[in-house]
Amino acid sequence: MFGLIPWERRERALAFPREWSLFDRFFDEWMPSVRREEIPVVPAFDLSETEDKIVVKADLPGVDAKDLDIQIVGNVLTVSGEKKQEREEKDESYHWVERRFGSFSRSIRLPVEVKADEVEAVYKDGVLRIEIPKVESAKPKKIPVKR
Incomplete structure (x- = not known):
């Protein structure tokens, strides 16, 4: 049954909050570019x-x-x-x-x-x-x- 449910809805169906998943937290906090898809600029x-x-x-x-x-x-x-994008400084490292x-x-x-x-x-x-x-x-x- 869960094979047909997209991953985001599967997480909700299993009722596990995202913050409980150590795997998700690791990639969100320490390697955000790995999981973050390109979100287009869409002005209001x-x-x-x-x-x-x-x-x-x-x-x-x-x-x-x-x-x-x-x-x-x-x-x-x-x-x-x-x-x-603004020019990045060489001495500056971004955390977020x-x-x-x-x-x-x-x-x-x-x-x-x-x-x-x-x-x-x-x-x-x-x-x-x-x-x-x-x-x-x-x-x-x-x-x-x-x-």
Whole structure:
């Protein structure tokens, strides 16, 4: 039966907490690079909408503005970039590394038609803010009710 259960679920099915396993603790604490799989850099995005525009905010701490690429094709916004690793000092030995580095790309389908040629992007304090104006036909129109 356990042969068909992936290893992570097998541990939960057997009800052994990870911290009880001496083998797991050894590799997690003393040789983290052996067990740690490559976790991609995936920035967090927020998408909101006002009457006139779509607003996208992305947390990109440690990314240089010159390493960002923003494109709109149709109604899909794509933000790509790279968070570069700092140069390591020769006298410095790391005991723990949790920060992620590398390239990323996020594509978001926009909920309405937009004016791609009027997009404004501002990058400040590690937060990218993109304002994308809507086309006139996508803006809500108030329809009066006759009595």
